[in-house]
Amino acid sequence: MKVRLRAEAGRLGFVTFGVTSAAEDPVRTRRLEQWLDAGNHGSMTWMEERKGQRASPQGLWLEAKSVIALGMSYAPASDPLALEAHPDRARISVYAQGRDYHDTLKKRLKALARWLIAQEPESELKVFVDTAPVMEKPLGAAAGLGWQGKHTNLVSREHGSWLFLGAIYTTLELGPDTPHEDRCGSCNACQAACPTDAFPAPYQLDARRCISYLTIEHKGPVDEELRKGLGNRIYGCDDCLAVCPWNKFAQSAARHRDFLPRAELVAPRLSHLLALDDAGFRRLFSGSPIKRIGRDRFVRNCLYAAGNSRDLSLLAPVENLLDDSDPVVVEAAQWALAQFADQSRT
Structure with missing residues (x-):
């Protein structure tokens, strides 16, 4: 099932795929709490208000057993820093220069979810694209998509820092992938x-x-x-x-x-x-x-x-x-x- 699921995800345009457990990770929970306690979230009060749901997939949905983590590439064709030398021009982040990624990712995630339900009719699932209390980056790292770099974003050996992330929570018991080792080294x-x-x-x-x-x-x-x-x-x-x-x-x-x-x-x-x-x-x-x-x-x-x-x-x-x-x-x-x-x- 997992092999076929990976293949279907690739057909839908996802370039990275991995699975991790939906159970709570005490290290992940502690890091979130420390970040919030330091006030590093600024005015994003929803992160603190729903921290229990954010800390663990099962905190959001108790019945979840596995998390399917997925990524789509938005790698730019040109240097994103080039406009620094042209102050009369505005610099818009690469990810926002095209269509709204929320729409594209959710459409593909739902298509993958429908395929999965067709294969396993008794299973249940939920799809997420960063508008719910879901920690896509730590979950993506746990699922082996890459590692969280020193800039806290996910880094992939194949796709660098240019990934849109989505997640599917499911009641299926899928074998977890191995987390990716940190490869930042001494780079700062x-x-x-x-x-x-x-x-x-x-x-x-x-x-x-x-x-x-x-x-x-x-x-x-x-x-x-x-x-x-x-x-x-x-x-x-x-x-x-x-x-x-x-x-x-x-x-x-x-x-x-x-x-x-x-x-x-x-x-x-x-x-x-x-x-x-x-x-x-x-x-x-x-x-x-x-x-x-x-x-x-x-x-x-x-x-x-x-x-x-x-x-x-x-x-x-x-x-x-x-x-x-x-x-x-x-x-x-x-x-x-x-x-x-x-x-x-x-």
Whole structure:
């Protein structure tokens, strides 16, 4: 059954497959509790509120016996760091340049689930794509898909750091795979690459300083001490992933076609993005994961990028936002103008 299941997963576009037990892992539970106790989850209160369900698959669903861990590649064809040298352009994380991965992964997971039910009609299962209290990365490591690197993301020998992860909880007793050994060695490239020092130690992430958290999850103004570190990143950040040496084995040809980047999101001009109203924002990001943060938070991010660019050609679109209806956008515009003023004085 497991051999046939792996083959069907491959047919559906999953490039990694593994199985682990649904029972509680005391080490995994302790690490989650320590991370939450340190406040490293920031304002993501749902992680603490449902930590019992997150800590163990059986804490979420008592009847679960096995976890099928799966991954799809979204390996980029070009260097995700290339736009750092073009501050008038916005940097959008690779994973958000194509279609919303939640939709693609869930569709394929459900197809695999239907196939499994057809083979084992008495079994029960549930599918998850990071919108439920499921620790996909530790479970993926336990199932042998790869290991959690020093940047805390899953690293695969074949696909590097570029994997979308999903999980199927099932009442079937499937033989577990062997966890993957850690192959980070003495490398600290991901730690050194972080612009906001979000890693207090290897294998530890303080989300409160992470650019992905700040540009996506964080509401309200970003602390001024962190704004310069954002650079021209307006949605997510790829830096710690992009510098991982294991990426040299990742092939963009393995990527699902849904994850191909949309041309208008590869290197968009900040001047265009700053002019978006709510309707324009919704049109541009229809079918994109970016849509969920809303126009106001998105424009806030673009204003920080404009200020960091100190590009005086952006002065007019920034000034146009001084009377915006959202006070956070107004404050971000004022901050950006202050950066322009500093540029003029120098």
